[in-house]
Amino acid sequence: MVDAAAPARPAxxxxxxxxxxxxFINLLNYLDRYIVxxxxxxxxxxxxxxxxxxxxxxxxxxxxxxLASPIGGWLGDNYPRRLLVGGSVLLxxxxxxxxxxxxxxxxxxxxxxxxxxxxxxxxxxxPAIIADLFARDRRVSMLSVFYLAIPLGAALGYALGGYIxxxxxxxxxxFVGGAPGxxxxxxxxxxxxxxxxxxxxxxxxxxxxxxxxxxxxxNGLYCFNTAGLTLMTFSIGGLAFWMPQFLExxxxxxxxxxxxxxxxxxxxxxxxGTVAGGWLGDAxxxxxxxxxxxxxxxxxxxxxxxxxxxxxxxxxxxxxxxxFLTQFFVFLNQGPINSALVNAVSPGFRxxxxxxxxxxxHLLGDAASPTVIGWIGDHSSLQTAIxxxxxxxxxxGVVLVVGxxxxxxxxxxxxxAA
Numbered sequence: 021m022v023d024a025a026a027p028a029r030p031a032x033x034x035x036x037x038x039x040x041x042x043x044f045i046n047l048l049n050y051l052d053r054y055i056v057x058x059x060x061x062x063x064x065x066x067x068x069x070x071x072x073x074x075x076x077x078x079x080x081x082x083x084x085x086x087l088a089s090p091i092g093g094w095l096g097d098n099y100p101r102r103l104l105v106g107g108s109v110l111l112x113x114x115x116x117x118x119x120x121x122x123x124x125x126x127x128x129x130x131x132x133x134x135x136x137x138x139x140x141x142x143x144x145x146x147p148a149i150i151a152d153l154f155a156r157d158r159r160v161s162m163l164s165v166f167y168l169a170i171p172l173g174a175a176l177g178y179a180l181g182g183y184i185x186x187x188x189x190x191x192x193x194x195f196v197g198g199a200p201g202x203x204x205x206x207x208x209x210x211x212x213x214x215x216x217x218x219x220x221x222x223x224x225x226x227x228x229x230x231x232x233x234x235x236x237x238x239n240g241l242y243c244f245n246t247a248g249l250t251l252m253t254f255s256i257g258g259l260a261f262w263m264p265q266f267l268e269x270x271x272x273x274x275x276x277x278x279x280x281x282x283x284x285x286x287x288x289x290x291x292x293g294t295v296a297g298g299w300l301g302d303a304x305x306x307x308x309x310x311x312x313x314x315x316x317x318x319x320x321x322x323x324x325x326x327x328x329x330x331x332x333x334x335x336x337x338x339x340x341x342x343x344f345l346t347q348f349f350v351f352l353n354q355g356p357i358n359s360a361l362v363n364a365v366s367p368g369f370r371x372x373x374x375x376x377x378x379x380x381x382h383l384l385g386d387a388a389s390p391t392v393i394g395w396i397g398d399h400s401s402l403q404t405a406i407x408x409x410x411x412x413x414x415x416x417g418v419v420l421v422v423g424x425x426x427x428x429x430x431x432x433x434x435x436x437a438a
Contacts, residue, residue: 050173058181112138113201120194131222164298164355171290244423257386293351299354312356318416
């Protein structure tokens with residue numbers, strides 16, 4: 021594990037430009053992921069598919085994404101990362117445009133799968149690049165800026181999908197979603213390419229893959245964070261995919277208003293939660309060991325009851341109020357938990373470690389949850405499915421809180437022995 025007490029160098033030249041490009045790309049990343057949720061009803065009617073089949077649009081994307089992520093991470097540890105980022109963005113943007121050209125369900129599934137390959141080449145290396153661009157004492161804040169793109173991108177996906185799908189067609193929504201990625205894919209080729217470990221002191225050694233994996237198994241900080249993220253990812257992946265249709269089908273809201281309201285709620289709650297998480301994570305780390313993990317665990321524990329209340333409420337204002345609080349506390353995690361993951365491993369193995377984390381959290385998380393929730397929805401109701409889906413959020417918070425207590429206890433024991 022990287023020593024958090026070691027001195028750190030200042031940000032490398034061009035760091036602000038690199039962060040801006042990566043953040044805008046991350047916004048498009050999540051826009052392209054969630055635009056399908058905003059047009060899901062139109063896709064179902066046009067291609068004549070049921071809820072379980074619809075869930076495959078989310079699940080198959082995640083399966084391909086998670087399987088390709090370790091490969092993307094290995095490439096990011098061994099080849100120029102800006103070239104990998106630019107090529108990956110161009111690939112997934114063209115595949116998003118291709119989604120709009122699909123006329124059958126298998127064609128749409130194939131296009132969403134290619135998007136997973138492109139996003140794997142980007143998402144595994146972007147946090148590692150940011151870690152090399154900025155000093156360790158600024159990483160929670162800088163990664164929080166990067167992760168602000170998640171709620172904004174998801175919100176734009178819901179809103180654009182709902183609006184364009186309602187007023188034009190679901191095909192047009194994919195065209196609009198994919199086009200900006202062409203521009204930012206080209207811009208990525210001109211980002212700074214920091215040396216691996218540029219913001220650290222000391223030499224950066226290459227880590228053989230098998231040796232690195234063995235070290236990760238003994239790395240408590242990495243393992244507890246991955247476990248907590250896995251449980252959260254299962255729940256949030258299913259919730260993000262099905263909540264718009266729950267509001268439309270079981271609460272009687274129009275597709276157009278759901279897309280706008282859910283998108284706006286996600287954007288505001290996500291921005292406030294991510295900013296608060298970055299500030300609280302930095303402050304907590306200054307006060308106690310693994311302080312940002314406390315922030316993450318508390319956020320998940322606090323999110324659980326509000327997720328349940330969102331399924332009980334009938335009035336739209338109450339529903340969206342509880343959704344807002346759920347998302348605020350979930351997004352509190354983004355900067356702190358990902359900063360802990362980045363800092364847990366050495367720079368020479370960072371991208372592969374992030375890729376392996378992506379594989380685990382999606383393999384055991386949201387690769388199955390859209391389909392599982394769709395199955396429960398087909399056999400009972402989406403309300404019941406979403407209620408069941410709150411349990412992994414609760415368990416994720418418990419894992420993080422228990423994990424940080426064990427890590428603190430181990431560190432105290434090591435200090436006493438020394």
